[in-house]
Structures are given as C-alpha cells and as structure tokens.
Amino acid sequence: MSGTHEPTGRVNVNTVAEAAQVSRQTVTNVLRHPERVAPETLTRVQAEIVRLGYRPSAAAQSLQASRAGAIGVELNALGAEYHNAVMAPFVAELTLAAPGHSFHMVTFGSPTHTPTLESYQQLWRGRVVDAFVLADTHVGDPRPAWLRDQGIPFASFGRVWDYPAFTRWVDVDGHHGTGLAVAHCVDAGYATIGYLGSPDGVSVVADARRSGWQDGCRATGRAPGPDRSGPDELDAVRRVADELVAAVGPGGAVVCVTDLHAVAVLHAVWRAGLEPGRDIGIVGFDDSELARMHGLTSVSQPLAEIARTALELVHEALGGDATRADGVLLRPGLTPRGSTRRTDTPPLDATRPLTGTKEEEKT
C-alpha cells in the first residue's frame, strides 16, 4: 500500500536543500537551469535528489513546487446504508472542475461509516494528494480538527460546526432554499403550505430548512401550515406523509426537507386519489436524480459552483493565503416541474431553473 514504506514526513524542495546544504533556489536551478549551477554543487544536489527520492512532478517543475497535483475526496457517503443524494454528483462536479485548477481527483473511502483518518494521513504523507475536499460534514465530525492538528490542508463543502475559526468552507443557504420553495408555491396559487421535515435537532442543515419554510410563510403574510417530521426512509415516513396530505388538503402544497420526503408525499397524494400538482403541490430539496425521475419541483444546490469554490479554497490553503473572514454561502435555485403545475396556470418551462436572484426580482 502506498505510504507504507515512506519516510515520515514529505520530501520536498526544502528537504533536498537542507540535505545538500544549498538554498531552495539552487535546488530549483538544478532542476530547471542546471547550466547556471557550479558543477560540484550540481553533482551534490542531483545526488541528494536521487537519494531522497524527491519527485518533482510536471506541475512542480513549473509554478507549483513540490505538489502532487491531486486532491483527495472521501467517498464515505456512497455506501449502501447511508444515502446522500448529492454526494455522487458533487464528486462528478469536482472531477470536471479539477483540471481547470491543475488538479485531478483521487477518491478513497472506508467500508464503514467511520471516516478513515489514517487514510487522510497516508495519502498526504505518501504525496498522493496535496490536500482534501471534505463533503458531508456534520456536527461532531472528527475530520476538520484532526486535519488541522496534522497540518493537512483542506477545504469543505459544508460548514465546519465544531471548528468555527475555520472559514475555508462553501455551503448552501438552506433557509433561503425553502423560502424560495414557499414563494414558488404562493405564486402558483396554493393556499395552505405545509412542511415534511426531519425531526428537530437531528441536523443543523435540516433545522435551517424548516425555519426557512416558517419564515417564508410569514413573509407572505400567512401562518405556517401543518408541520410533520419523519426519517429519511420511504417506508417509515409513509404514514406521516398520508397524515400531512390529509391535513394540508386539496389546494395546498407541501415543502419537503429532501427529495426522498417529497417522493413519500407524491405516493401519499396518489393513495388519497388526488393528482400531484393539480390538487396538491410538492417541492423537494436537492434537485437529485430522484426529483428528476419523478417530475418533482425541487430546490437545487449549485453543485458546479460549489465544486469550483471548494477548489479555489484549496488553492488558497496551499498558497498560504490569509484565511477569509467567513466561509462562502451560496444561494440555491429552484427547478419547477409538474409537481407544482396547476391546470389553471400556464405550464412552467421545466428546462430553465429559477435562480435565487431571479426569484428575488419577482418580489
């Protein structure tokens, strides 16, 4: 396994300079302009480069001295048991964006839910990657503080709750997203607007989505409709969805914490003998494959922009740039589909997502 036979610590231009008792610039000259270096020094530095196994990559020979040109991303959320609908498309967006930043992406993971802290260290010490992009962060996540303590550079998709001084994160404003969903339902003419969420306190992310729905309702001068909670399992949330559809009633709409909850509401609407969209509006969250295949209106996370921003933050970390005052909070958009299409309103163009900005222009 890579890293097993590595010396502790990474061999970089400084290691070579120290060993050969020359400056960093001399090492760089040996690599790029050997004709400028005195023969005896040249021989000595070359011998140290070979002895230490210093590997100046193609990238290293240009601007980015001593870089592997790779960023690691852990696939812990791709396992069978735990489902994060945006993890796979986010890794795809990172993969597409990486070459524009002179990086490629290296995936790694653990067969269990436990993050493999040792894998982070091995990949970094073994010089397989220069830094990491974390995803799927949560309260109690041991990775950020541990990476900081190890001096391993990283950026995060998702706020780092347990390490507030860390600002190299990019996240999506979930409160704004469910607010957009409410505004969209009001525009479409739905009366009561209910909510199907995760149980309170399960995650900060879910709590922000619920409060966005509440504030969104109040912003349009109406009281929040019925509010129910159920776990991220289609079967378990079924009965709750039936209750909620009965409580909201025809002419109402349900805003949901995830697309999976929205699928449960869709099933409940059918079981009640009603027509999704025409009788009951449904809005999901994540604009995942599940929302697309079920024709569900959904709040969309700007994954391509999140990926680009995460890579920029990694660049800043590697460049030793000053830490930003705060993380980057992006506004989600909303993709309208049939589940909020009423027969008495003209069909929406499902191919054009409404961005947060456009939604604001309406008000």
Added chain:
Amino acid sequence: MSGTHEPTGRVNVNTVAEAAQVSRQTVTNVLRHPERVAPETLTRVQAEIVRLGYRPSAAAQSLQASRAGAIGVELNALGAEYHNAVMAPFVAELTLAAPGHSFHMVTFGSPTHTPTLESYQQLWRGRVVDAFVLADTHVGDPRPAWLRDQGIPFASFGRVWDYPAFTRWVDVDGHHGTGLAVAHCVDAGYATIGYLGSPDGVSVVADARRSGWQDGCRATGRAPGPDRSGPDELDAVRRVADELVAAVGPGGAVVCVTDLHAVAVLHAVWRAGLEPGRDIGIVGFDDSELARMHGLTSVSQPLAEIARTALELVHEALGGDATRADGVLLRPGLTPRGSTRRTDTPPLDATRPLTGTKEEEKT
C-alpha cells in the same frame, strides 16, 4: 494542466538507461544501491534522472518499477442527463478495493456524453495513472479499440462488443439474473409472469435480460406472460406499466429490466388500487438505491467482486501476463423485499440476498 508540458511518451527506467548509456540494472542500482556504482557512472545517471524528470515513486522503488500506483476511471455516467444506477456504487467499490492492489483511483470525466479519449491519453502519458478501468461499455463504444491502438492498458466492467479479441473484461450474466427473478416469483406462488423491458435492440444487455425472462418461464413449464417495453423514463413508461399491470392481473408478477421500470410498475399497482407483493409481485434489476428505498425485490450485481476482478485484470495487463481465453462472467444474486412478499407465504429475510448458487440448489 498535468501533461501539457510533458515530453511525448513516458520517462521510465529504460529512457534513463538509454540516455545515460547504461543498463536498466545500473539505473536501479543508482536508485537503490548507489555504493555499488562507479562514481563517474553514478554522477552521469543521477544527472539524467534529474534532467529527464524521472520520478521513481515509493512503489517503483520496490517491485513495480516506474508505476504511478493509480488507476483512472471515467465518470461519464454520473452526469445529470444519463443515469446508470450502478456507476456511483461501482466507483465506490473500486475505491475501496484499490488499496488492496496497491493502487488508488483517479476520477476524470467530460461534461458531455462523449468519452474524452484525449483525457485517457493525457492521464496516461502524464504518468498520473498506469491503466484504466472502463465501465458502462456499449456497442459502438470507441474507447476499447482506441486504448488498444495507443498501447494503454485497461480492463473493463462490461463486455467489449466491438473488439471480441479483448478478454480483460468482467461482466454480469443478465440472462441468469432475470431467470433467477422468474424462479423466485414462481416459488412465491405468482401465476402469470410478465416483463417490462427496454425496446428490443436498444442494448445487448437489455436483450439478454429479456431472453433470460423468456427462458426462465419456459424452464418452469409456463409460457412467458405479457411483454411490454418502455424507455428508462418514469413518466414515459407510466402508461405502459398501467397496461402491463392490467394484463398480468392480480396474482401475477412483473419482472423488470431496471429498478426504474420496477418503480413505474409499483406506481401502476397503486393506481390500480392493488397492493404490491400481496396482489402483484414486482422484481427490479440492479438492487440500486431506488430498489432499497422502495422495498423492491431486485436482481443484484456483485459490485464488490466486479471491482476486485477488474483490478486483477488490470494487474495482469500491467504484468504483461498472457491474455485469458475468455472474460469473467459473474452470476448475479437476488435480494428479496416486500414487493414479492405474499400474505400467504412466510416473510422472507430481506437482509440475506439469495445468491445464484443457492437459487440453483433449489431446482
């Protein structure tokens, strides 16, 4: 971007040996036992190593001379428009299996459906990866023959239809899988067993699944039930699913070409006022997230075994081993869930997948 400033071709131990006019062994000695090398030769070889930018990795310094220790996998199937339910879990399984083969996985992709042949070449020439694992192969796929012509090593998950001499592939016996599905429905007591597939000739994979259903029915002494086709889109396949449920009738079952088709049948069963499992059996294919979240019995691809086998085939390719006489065809299993549970039969243990072998023991 990595590879942009690379010389054409890869710098390996032979390149260094030629440039320094010494043997490969001498280059290896310079790296591993410099004390055995005459001073003048040592200086000359070290100078060439540095000049050429030859990078003996940790792995290269042990057994695998001149290897990057990485395998590339293209994420073309993770895009928003085209959905391959097993692509993300397959990449996760490759990622988990790779360290056991002293590799890590590097992802790459293109924003369009078109495979980026140039990316394969750049990653390989730039020594970012040693070889590739192809996935999601299909008839007319330009990648296999092109990689062969470039001399780039690879293995494939999926048969390589246009290049029959290539046998470094691993695939799943879809014909066996739908046969298992039929046998399972017959065991559960369903009478008529219908099929919801892709249109004929769309893919060799889909055709094998349909013929497995036909042969499976005949093997149990019954005529194949109603056979309908619809595209991989939930909305488009909806009407076909309604027709098929009516044609099969209560007490019958439907075997499906994908889990998405099975979800369409599930919806049709509800619309018909029937209960999935009790009234109509439903079996999907792929045992994807979609099947798990909907409680659908599904034919399961052994993705972990496929990933391990693909990496073994890559090892053989890199080791210059003789090509096998034929590819590796693995048998799928079947994961029973509520969608084939009848009230008059004892509940099946949903946590224990039936393997192909176990299913055979029954007959």
